[in-house]
Amino acid sequence: MAVSKAEIERRMERLAQTCRGGRLKLTHQRMEVFRELAGAEDHPDAETIYQNVRRRVPAISRDTVYRTLATLEEQGLVHKAEILSGRGRYDANMEHHHHFICTECGRVHDFYSRTLDDLPIPRSVASFGRVESAQVQLRGICANCAKGKR
Ligand SMILES: [Zn+2]
């Protein structure tokens, strides 16, 4: 299972578009960081992205990767998926979606559901503030880990 070529292209095009709009300068290193994320389905954390990009772009520094991720997030090209403990994980899938998280291996799967998109928000939430988005996180044991257990 991998992100389809067409989807990666679509994501790269979104980056190019943002850069053409003049909001962001398209540098080689930025492109490589984004490409890494555009093709990743496992919602990698910043360190993993750095390690992978470094294989293709040995000159890139950890600092550059971290800063680039923050910039891409500011531009709405990636978002941070708050998953399990602390470590921010990045996601280039900007379509509204939900997550299945394996509590054993930490793998994250995206899934889509109209029903969950329209989740009724309890009225009591209004006292906390205005809701801007809602995302469902399902936790469990993924098929792979379940197989290993038997
Ligand atoms: Zn698993």
Ligand SMILES: [Zn+2]
């Ligand atoms: Zn996701």
